[in-house]
Amino acid sequence: MPKFSEKELIAVKKILHQKGKELFIEYGLKKTSIDDIVQACDIAKGSFYKFFSSKEELYFDILKSEEEDYLKIYNSIIDSKENGADLISTLIKNLWLFHSSNAFLQLFYERNEVQNLIRKIPQEEIQHYTEAQRQKFINSVGNLQTDGRIKSIKPEIIEGLVRGALLLTLQKRRIGEHLFEDVMNYIIEFIGIGLEAKETTYENGELLI
Missing domain, CATH: 1.10.357.10 (Tetracycline Repressor, domain 2)
Structure with a gap:
């Protein structure tokens, strides 16, 4: 599991919100996958699960x-x-x-x-x-x-x-x-x-x- 500093935690969660919001608006919740989200954020899948299940x-x-x-x-x-x-x-x-x-x-x-x-x-x-x-x-x-x-x-x-x-x-x-x-x-x-x-x-x- 990736380790993040306090500053990195804030930055990663911010980009998850930002890119997730863009994808959800464009494609909807059902058609958006976790793979789509982590790819848009340029982070590992394990990093996503650090914040959300x-x-x-x-x-x-x-x-x-x-x-x-x-x-x-x-x-x-x-x-x-x-x-x-x-x-x-x-x-x-x-x-x-x-x-x-x-x-x-x-x-x-x-x-x-x-x-x-x-x-x-x-x-x-x-x-x-x-x-x-x-x-x-x-x-x-x-x-x-x-x-x-x-x-x-x-x-x-x-x-x-x-x-x-x-x-x-x-x-x-x-x-x-x-x-x-x-x-x-x-x-x-x-x-x-x-x-x-x-x-x-x-x-x-x-x-x-």
Whole structure:
């Protein structure tokens, strides 16, 4: 088994991420082999196994790294001073733009790569990770509601609204590519307005505007 210094460990893992990501984007998880990866990285196969036990494990590690970048954008917006409609609209728009420009994440959903991942990564581990990420979002939504920055409805519903808006990217062709950007902008605007913290008045069970 090859021996690496601390600096070499960082460098080799970085190139595995970089070249692995390129190959996964081009060919997908199923059609990419470990041989393809080590050849692209110009390293021995034993060096690969120093870091990962399978190509699926490398893929999952890249996925988590990409979603960490995704969360940085989310956290920076949540930590801003925006309120109500502006806050939610900015959040969804920036996450949508990030998702749209990230080929790895886009193809993960389009190709349903999770089905290939579970060949080597336990489904429970994937679910545990995704649920942990979802729970972080839900908790921060709860904090925003406590601060009075957005409407106090079930945080899980808000998480579902945001996730649903982002997943519409997968329906771009069905919606119509020439219409899609305008459709998304209106959806983002309407969700933001709908979640703005303001008093709602009812009379005889009817909503008063």
